[in-house]
Amino acid sequence: xxxxxxxxxxxxxxxxxxxxxxxxxxxxxxxxxxxxxxxxxxxxxxxxxxxxxxxxxxxxxxxxxxxxxxxxxxxxxxxxxxxxxxxxxxxxxxxxxxxxxxxxxxxxxxxxxxxxxxxxxxxxxxxxxxxxxxxxxxxxxxxxxxxxxxxxxxxxxxxxxxxxxxxxxxxxxxxxxxxxxxxxxxxxxxxxxxxxxxxxxxxxxxxxxxxxxxxxxxxxxxxxxxxxxxxxxxxxxxxxxxxxxxxxxxxxxxxxxxxxxxxxxxxxxxxxxxxxxxxxxxxxxxxxxxxxxxxxxxxxxxxxxxxxxxxxxxxxxxxxxxxxxxxxxxxxxxxxxxxxxxxxxxxxxxxxxxxxxxxxxxxxxxxxxxxxxxxxxxxxxxxxxxxxxxxxxxxxxxxxxxxxxxxxxxxxxxxxxxxxxxx
Numbered sequence: 001x002x003x004x005x006x007x008x009x010x011x012x013x014x015x016x017x018x019x020x021x022x023x024x025x026x027x028x029x030x031x032x033x034x035x036x037x038x039x040x041x042x043x044x045x046x047x048x049x050x051x052x053x054x055x056x057x058x059x060x061x062x063x064x065x066x067x068x069x070x071x072x073x074x075x076x077x078x079x080x081x082x083x084x085x086x087x088x089x090x091x092x093x094x095x096x097x098x099x100x101x102x103x104x105x106x107x108x109x110x111x112x113x114x115x116x117x118x119x120x121x122x123x124x125x126x127x128x129x130x131x132x133x134x135x136x137x138x139x140x141x142x143x144x145x146x147x148x149x150x151x152x153x154x155x156x157x158x159x160x161x162x163x164x165x166x167x168x169x170x171x172x173x174x175x176x177x178x179x180x181x182x183x184x185x186x187x188x189x190x191x192x193x194x195x196x197x198x199x200x201x202x203x204x205x206x207x208x209x210x211x212x213x214x215x216x217x218x219x220x221x222x223x224x225x226x227x228x229x230x231x232x233x234x235x236x237x238x239x240x241x242x243x244x245x246x247x248x249x250x251x252x253x254x255x256x257x258x259x260x261x262x263x264x265x266x267x268x269x270x271x272x273x274x275x276x277x278x279x280x281x282x283x284x285x286x287x288x289x290x291x292x293x294x295x296x297x298x299x300x301x302x303x304x305x306x307x308x309x310x311x312x313x314x315x316x317x318x319x320x321x322x323x324x325x326x327x328x329x330x331x332x333x334x335x336x337x338x339x340x341x342x343x344x345x346x347x348x349x350x351x352x353x354x355x356x357x358x359x360x361x362x363x364x365x366x367x368x369x370x371x372x373x374x375x376x377x378x379x380x381x382x383x384x385x386x387x388x389x390x391x392x393x394x395x396x397x398x399x400x401x402x403x404x405x406x407x408x409x410x411x412x413x414x415x416x417x418x419x420x421x422x423x
Contacts, residue, residue, distance in 0.1 A: 013409050016416040017387035018402040020379040023371045025408075026202040032320045039299050039411045040066025040317075043166040045152070045159040045173075047301040047314055048072040048082055050330060052156065052189050053099065058116055061099040063326075064316045065162050066300075070149060071095050072158060075116045076103065082149035082160040083118030094146070118146035154178055155185035157312070159301075173297070174241025176248045180295055183286060184305060188333040192340065195327040197352040199361050201368035203300060203315050203323035204408070209360055210296050211247055211404055213238075213395030214384050219359050234291070238392045242298070243410075244403030249395075251292035253284075278345045279355075282307025296400070298407050308339065309346040321368055327351055 011031075014020045025031055040046070046065045053061045054074040061072045062085060069085040071094075087094050092109040104121065105114045113122040120141040128134025149160040152169035155178075159169055166172070173181070199206065209215070217224065217231070224231070235252040274280070282291070285308060293305035300315035310331060316324040327350070331343050350357050371378075382405075385397025389406060392399060409416070415423070 011412070011414045012420045013405075013414050013416045014379055016418050018389070018405040018409075018416075019381070019383045019387045021382060021405055022379045023377075026205060026368065027320050027372045029320055032317070034412060035317070036066045036068075038413065039408075040068065041162045042411055043161070043163045044299055044411065045161050045166060045169055045297075045301075046299070047297070047312055048149075048151070048158045048160040050156055050189050050191060050312075050328065051080070051153060051158055052330075052333075053191055053328075054080070054158075056101060058103045059099075059101045060095065060105075060116075062095055062097070063160075063314060065149070065160060066317055068162060069093060070160065071105075071118075072151075072160070073116050073118070079117075080151050080153070080158060081117045082151045082158075083114075083146040084149070084162075086146070087112055088120065088144040088146060089123070112144075114146055118148055120144045120146075155181045156189055157181060157185060172242060174246060176239045176241045177246050177295060177297060180248050180250075180293065181303070183290075184293070184303065184310065189330050190333045190335075191328055191330050192344070193327075193329040193347075195329070195351045197325045197327070197357070197361065198318075198322065199325065199365055200322055201361075201364040202320055203317035204404075205364045205367060206315055206323060206325065206360075207296065207300060207302075207404060208401050209364060210294060210302050211249075211400035212398065213249065213400075214398060215363075216395070219363060220356055222355060236393055236395050238395075238397070238400060240389070240391055240400070240403055243407065244389050244400075245298035245407040247294075247296045247400045247403065249292075249294040249296075249400070250290060253289045253291040278342070279348050280307070280346065282342065282346060296404075298404065299411075304350065306349060307346055308342050309350065310343065311347070311350065321372060 014022055048063050048070065049061050049072050054072055057074050057076050057078060059074045063070050063072060070082055071085050073081045075081050085093055085095050087107040087109065089107065089110055089112050092107055094105050094107045094114060096108065103116060111124040112120060115121050123141060125133070126135045126139060149162055150166055151158065151160050153159070154169060154173060233253065237250045239248040240246065290305065291307060295303040302313040302315065304311050304313065311327050311329050314326045316326065318324055329347055331340060347354070349355050382398045382401050385392065385399050389399050389403045
């Protein structure tokens with residue numbers, strides 16, 4: 001069992017090529033706690049939001065890094081800050097609204113007041129009352145600020161890290177991810193909606209699913225049955241960054257009409273038709289015929305482009321068997337009403353009630369139930385495309401899933417059998 005340390009005190013992965021994943025990593029409380037320490041509090045970056053969400057001084061938005069609640073805030077001088085949403089006094093949550101604007105944040109419990117940068121501004125009765133009580137003589141507000149995150153941005157996207165000295169965001173993302181984010185976020189952005197989805201599955205099952213193109217033709221068979229896509233009229237590209245931690249997966253449409261329409265990937269002729277085809281009708285707006293783009297940034301950040309639907313998702317672990325996905329739907333500031341309506345209509349493929357997302361959620365929850373029963377014995381089989389972690393030009397591979405587990409082990413300090421033997 002992976003969850004039982006061997007004589008050296010280390011966990012050991014079952015294979016060197018990451019073609020097996022022990023079921024217990026999806027169900028163990030002990031491993032879940034270790035993930036918070038080694039991954040989410042480790043030298044990683046997680047998306048916190050888009051700059052336009054906190055455009056004005058005092059504006060804020062609440063988020064999470066792993067299980068840690070955090071606040072993204074625009075300071076009085078326009079600088080971006082992020083801090084842990086946990087009062088330095090007794091640990092109560094300070095900011096209780098999901099988003100808003102305020103130049104101060106006051107803890108409901110004892111009234112400690114913090115500024116937009118998370119610094120403590122005042123602590124009621126710190127000098128006592130009528131000569132009695134109060135804090136000791138050495139009490140200083142600057143010693144009791146909220147825990148700060150490292151904050152950096154790329155293409156208007158805000159990332160945060162709980163680690164005191166993470167790698168630079170530039171290096172962490174890598175060339176392919178940075179370039180693709182710059183391509184997608186080429187103009188000023190505007191958020192048009194949010195959705196939240198809680199699923200009874202481990203957060204890593206969801207992240208695996210976002211990297212698994214193999215399942216799409218089977219699980220999402222409606223797309224071809226209704227003639228929405230034609231796989232023979234598409235090109236695919238899988239690119240890795242940060243030693244495989246991040247992926248950029250792209251579907252390029254080879255056939256487009258004179259107006260640049262790309263509603264169905266060179267749609268198949270099918271007797272089955274949607275009553276309202278607008279849910280899948282799109283127009284070309286990104287370079288090179290880019291139609292579907294999935295950017296997965298380790299550990300738990302996801303960008304999705306599907307035709308004209310643009311979103312990012314924060315994947316938030318809650319417990320070994322439960323996670324939350326928060327969708328942020330965005331567009332460009334200069335979109336006209338027709339384009340806005342097109343983006344909203346297409347979002348029906350995703351989100352908690354979307355055709356695609358409902359199927360994904362169902363299979364992940366049923367998988368979690370199966371895994372959680374007697375997970376001590378057993379592992380997944382991840383050999384589609386062989387055992388390599390290599391960039392590909394087709395979707396019939398699980399290389400990206402293997403790359404996820406390779407980096408999971410790196411951050412969790414879990415050696416493979418050969419590495420453990422070498423020690």
